Amino acid sequence: MITLKEVQKNPLVIEFIKQTEVTLKVHDYTHHGLRHSNLVADRARTVARVVGLSKKEQELSSIAAFSHDFANFLSRTYHNYLGAVMFQQIFAKDFSPKELTTIMQAIANHDKYEMKFANPVSAIVVLADKSDVHRSRVTVKDMKKIKDDIHNRVNYATKASKLGINRKSKRITLSLTIDTKFVPLIEYFEIFTERMVYCRQAASYLGYKFGLVINRVKLL
Ligand SMILES: [Fe+2]
Numbered sequence: 643m644i645t646l647k648e649v650q651k652n653p654l655v656i657e658f659i660k661q662t663e664v665t666l667k668v669h670d671y672t673h674h675g676l677r678h679s680n681l682v683a684d685r686a687r688t689v690a691r692v693v694g695l696s697k698k699e700q701e702l703s704s705i706a707a708f709s710h711d712f713a714n715f716l717s718r719t720y721h722n723y724l725g726a727v728m729f730q731q732i733f734a735k736d737f738s739p740k741e742l743t744t745i746m747q748a749i750a751n752h753d754k755y756e757m758k759f760a761n762p763v764s765a766i767v768v769l770a771d772k773s774d775v776h777r778s779r780v781t782v783k784d785m786k787k788i789k790d791d792i793h794n795r796v797n798y799a800t801k802a803s804k805l806g807i808n809r810k811s812k813r814i815t816l817s818l819t820i821d822t823k824f825v826p827l828i829e830y831f832e833i834f835t836e837r838m839v840y841c842r843q844a845a846s847y848l849g850y851k852f853g854l855v856i857n858r859v860k861l862l
């Protein structure tokens with residue numbers, strides 16, 4: 643099995659992520675490129691380590707997390723399925739069938755309407771991905787355009803975002819600092835309630851409770 647470092651050096655992976663950045667920027671869509679991939683990979687590795695997965699599963703979690711959005715340059719709608727298949731095409735010789743299917747399933751599952759967890763790796767990728775709400779995800783520079791789109795508005799208003807995990811209290815907590823002068827808090831829930839439900843389901847699969855703290859107020 644190869645490591646995340648080797649996956650990150652693959653020229654096709656580098657180009658997929660680059661083209662994803664270019665394509666989504668054209669549509670003023672939130673950032674799904676290298677920053678997001680690295681952050682989700684980091685968060686996934688941390689969660690995998692703290693919940694007690696093996697070194698190998700930690701590596702698989704970070705690889706699936708790093709690769710989860712790299713097919714966005716082909717299609718937003720099917721990027722999860724395409725990404726899973728593309729991963730297999732590139733790395734068929736570098737992983738065992740079991741490792742490959744674990745990664746493919748985690749990539750395919752992260753954006754599914756009927757999201758279901760069959761192994762901890764897929765739950766970890768969902769937690770790491772769906773918790774990434776932050777100002778740096780806004781690619782649009784024009785303030786009028788930012789204000790006109792609710793996803794851009796809410797991400798822009800999120801000045802800090804941290805995913806904490808506590809093994810003793812069995813809690814995984816997303817802490818956000820949202821500028822409520824920029825957006826009313828209700829707008830956060832308008833677009834992210836579904837994501838928070840996915841996070842709660844993923845945490846529960848891992849045997850944890852999901853917590854949400856916004857501006858130091860514990861909401862979950
Ligand atoms: Fe995605």
Ligand SMILES: [Fe+2]
Nearest residue numbers: 674710711771
């Ligand atoms: Fe993502």
